[in-house]
Amino acid sequence: MWRQLHTDDLTGLPNRRACLDRLDGWLAQDPARADVGVLFLDLDGFKNVNDGYGHAAGDEVLRVTGQRLSGLAAQEPDLLPARLSGDEFALVFLGTPERGEALAGQVAALIARPITLPDGQTLTTAGSLGQMHSALTAGVTTSGLLSGADHAMYRMKRDRKAQQVPQRTPTLFD
Numbered sequence: 001m002w003r004q005l006h007t008d009d010l011t012g013l014p015n016r017r018a019c020l021d022r023l024d025g026w027l028a029q030d031p032a033r034a035d036v037g038v039l040f041l042d043l044d045g046f047k048n049v050n051d052g053y054g055h056a057a058g059d060e061v062l063r064v065t066g067q068r069l070s071g072l073a074a075q076e077p078d079l080l081p082a083r084l085s086g087d088e089f090a091l092v093f094l095g096t097p098e099r100g101e102a103l104a105g106q107v108a109a110l111i112a113r114p115i116t117l118p119d120g121q122t123l124t125t126a127g128s129l130g131q132m133h134s135a136l137t138a139g140v141t142t143s144g145l146l147s148g149a150d151h152a153m154y155r156m157k158r159d160r161k162a163q164q165v166p167q168r169t170p171t172l173f174d
Contacts, residue, residue, distance in 0.1 A: 008083040010059060011066025019082035019090050023142040026094060027134065037100040037133040039091040040149035041107060042157065044126045046087035057117050061125060062087065068110040072103075079103070090146065097133040104129045128157040 006018035014022075026036045043065065050058040062083070069081035069089060078094035091103060107129060114122045130152025132145045140148070 008066070010062055011083045013066045013070065013089070014080060014082040016082065016084045019080065019084065019092055020142055020146070022080050022092055023145060026092070027140075027142060027145075034134045035094055035096060036145065037093050037095065037097060037131060038145045038149040039093070039100055039104055039107065040130045040132075040146070040153040041089040041091070041111075041127050042153055043087040043111070044128055044157070046125075049123065049125075053117065053121065053123070057121075057123070060117055061115055061123065064115045065089065065111060065125070068113070069107070072106055072110060076103070090149065092145075097131065097135055100131045100133060104131065128153050130154070130156055 006014055006021070008015045023036065023038070027034050043061070046058065046061070049061055066081070066083060066089075069091065073079045073081050073091075076093070080092045082090050082092070084090055091107065093099060093103060108127065111125050111127050114124050116122050130149045132140075132148030132152060134140045134145065136148075137144075
């Protein structure tokens, strides 16, 4: 039962509820000294995948993205990837904003790798990433971290050219 409530069926990643629970737990340990960050990832042009290749192809892109993020988490301590909804993912981590920058670079490289669909076609994806970190503001809450990273990601989408990998992941306060 717990697994059903905390896992995304399609990707096998933790879901929004599990992500929020982890953030709550890490922030509650010592809010004044918490070193907690969130990377918010949105796949660029995902609607075009569903419209052009079909929903089965879109599901495959989401599954492969989930596998790649799980693989990264297996190599990185204190990192939890989660599928929030649709083509939106979050990576919550312990560490500095600089660690978030390094993780963002790894994520961008992972999602840029080609994906081979079951019918043999190959797609290349890209994404927009935004970061919010507890070190950037005093008394930040779980919802503040998540929404701050989401806002930073939308600024990235708005302010950059399509398919450009960011040199620096924007934060809420950029």
